[in-house]
Amino acid sequence: MTRMRFLTGTGIVLLLIGGAMQAYHPKLESPPVTAEIQAPEEVRQILRQRCYSCHSNETKLPWYDNLAPAYWVVRGDVLEGREHLNFSTIGAKPEAVQRGMLFESVNTVQLGSMPLPRYLAVHRDAGVTPDELATLRHYLETPPAPAAAPAPATAAETQFQHWIASNGKPMGTRPDTQVQPEWNGVPFLPEYKNWKPISSTDRWDNHTMRQILGNDIALKAIADGKIDNWPDGTVFAKVAWLQQPDGKGGITTGAFQQVELMIKDSKKYASTEGWGWGRWRGDDLKPYGKDAAFQNECISCHEPVAHNDHVYTAPIGGAQ
Amino acid sequence: MKQLFAAISFVLLLSGCSPNPPKTVYPQLNREAEVHGGLSWNPRSGRVITSWINPGGTMTTLYGDDMAVNYARSHADGAYPAGAKLGAVTWKQQEDARWFGGRIPAQVASVEIVVAGGPYERYEGSPLAAVPGSDAERAQFLLQQRAAVMP
Numbered sequence: 001m002t003r004m005r006f007l008t009g010t011g012i013v014l015l016l017i018g019g020a021m022q023a024y025h026p027k028l029e030s031p032p033v034t035a036e037i038q039a040p041e042e043v044r045q046i047l048r049q050r051c052y053s054c055h056s057n058e059t060k061l062p063w064y065d066n067l068a069p070a071y072w073v074v075r076g077d078v079l080e081g082r083e084h085l086n087f088s089t090i091g092a093k094p095e096a097v098q099r100g101m102l103f104e105s106v107n108t109v110q111l112g113s114m115p116l117p118r119y120l121a122v123h124r125d126a127g128v129t130p131d132e133l134a135t136l137r138h139y140l141e142t143p144p145a146p147a148a149a150p151a152p153a154t155a156a157e158t159q160f161q162h163w164i165a166s167n168g169k170p171m172g173t174r175p176d177t178q179v180q181p182e183w184n185g186v187p188f189l190p191e192y193k194n195w196k197p198i199s200s201t202d203r204w205d206n207h208t209m210r211q212i213l214g215n216d217i218a219l220k221a222i223a224d225g226k227i228d229n230w231p232d233g234t235v236f237a238k239v240a241w242l243q244q245p246d247g248k249g250g251i252t253t254g255a256f257q258q259v260e261l262m263i264k265d266s267k268k269y270a271s272t273e274g275w276g277w278g279r280w281r282g283d284d285l286k287p288y289g290k291d292a293a294f295q296n297e298c299i300s301c302h303e304p305v306a307h308n309d310h311v312y313t314a315p316i317g318g319a320q
Numbered sequence: 321m322k323q324l325f326a327a328i329s330f331v332l333l334l335s336g337c338s339p340n341p342p343k344t345v346y347p348q349l350n351r352e353a354e355v356h357g358g359l360s361w362n363p364r365s366g367r368v369i370t371s372w373i374n375p376g377g378t379m380t381t382l383y384g385d386d387m388a389v390n391y392a393r394s395h396a397d398g399a400y401p402a403g404a405k406l407g408a409v410t411w412k413q414q415e416d417a418r419w420f421g422g423r424i425p426a427q428v429a430s431v432e433i434v435v436a437g438g439p440y441e442r443y444e445g446s447p448l449a450a451v452p453g454s455d456a457e458r459a460q461f462l463l464q465q466r467a468a469v470m471p
Contacts, residue, residue, distance in 0.1 A: 103421045110420060111345060137420060156469075160396070163469045167394045193470035197364055199350060200381055202373050202413065205421025211368050211381070211468075228347040241468055249375030256469035283471050305345045305418060312418050314350040316425060319364040 021068035035091030054081030057088040111304035156255040182278035192237035353425035357448025363407025370468040392467040402437035
């Protein structure tokens with residue numbers, strides 16, 4: 001009997017608290033759809049159903065998401081989600097950017113980081129089905145109508161001649177000037193080119209080829225099999241070149257595009273997942289971005305591998 | 321009443337105990353792509369000269385020892401000083417399980433080693449074993465590959 005009364009009492013208290021919470025209900029604006037993503041209807045349909053609640057200006061929430069405190073969480077997710085990726089406005093960006101975001105989208109789905117796991121825990125049927133995933137992949141596997149024009153061989157040739165003449169020093173810089181650090185203060189490390197090989201990738205999504213290199217500390221961690229939490233002082237470099245078709249069905253290394261660094265320092269870079277991020281583009285090694293916010297791009301895209309210390313590459317050992 | 325309870329507990333679950341993202345990516349070495357066998361030199365102990373993708377789904381990285389790399393990064397003619405060592409590792413490709421849009425090394429298809437002014441060797445199989453014979457044309461091809469620009 002007391003038990004019953006206790007339960008009723010608790011129920012009433014909860015109801016009162018729950019009711020009071022509804023008083024705070026900040027608005028969720030729906031700005032106009034200015035340029036929806038350009039993709040076939042079957043692709044858009046999947047995105048509309050699975051992703052638009054957080055990644056578009058056409059947010060539709062089920063009734064229970066409109067109840068606080070769930071509403072507060074979902075509203076936060078929608079605002080943050082739109083800021084990262086908005087399918088209602090991305091159509092204004094170049095085609096390559098839109099495709100790039102679709103590749104990233106497929107990858108977040110495959111790695112289980114999108115839709116947000118905490119959202120899926122409650123909205124059990126909201127996930128992308130295997131059939132839907134196959135549709136998205138199939139679309140991206142089919143190259144866009146006019147195949148990307150191969151990078152002009154002459155540009156690569158000029159770049160190469162300058163480089164060997166400067167004997168491996170950065171070009172476009174006077175001998176007395178240094179390559180600038182990134183906007184977030186991460187320094188350029190010219191010795192990257194002498195590090196040991198860790199892996200390589202053939203990136204058909206954006207027609208580049210890459211070498212992933214590591215410094216001695218990285219190499220030692222690989223040899224010791226300690227790759228779940230890379231030691232402070234580890235540095236990875238990823239060098240990217242444009243793919244240059246050789247006219248015989250093969251692909252050679254074309255013009256240098258960029259070099260990226262990830263420098264591990266769990267204290268100094270604590271606010272950016274323990275890594276210092278930097279990207280230098282072109283043969284004059286211009287720091288990427290307009291301000292330190294560029295690193296949010298790096299961190300977001302490396303987020304699906306957060307359980308792997310934010311590192312994508314599975315290293316190939318034996319390079320000592 | 322029951323429904324409201326359900327809604328409230330549900331709402332608490334959502335706000336309070338959000339589960340961590342599923343662990344789909346674990347720290348893992350790419351073991352199948354390692355170079356094993358009795359080679360006269362381990363090319364991957366050197367530095368990268370360049371890389372290319374072959375027709376038919378294999379990818380090659382060309383490495384060199386200090387003498388070879390220093391020469392390749394300052395000359396276009398491939399006339400390496402005698403004794404400079406170059407090694408090409410060719411891998412079968414696999415889809416990168418962590419990035420749809422990328423292909424990464426799978427098993428080693430072959431290793432080739434060429435010494436400027438010296439022999440050409442080719443290794444195949446698992447573990448890698450020397451394939452008898454030489455191939456002057458292929459050796460020349462490897463020596464003629466220009467270094468990838470690394471400013």
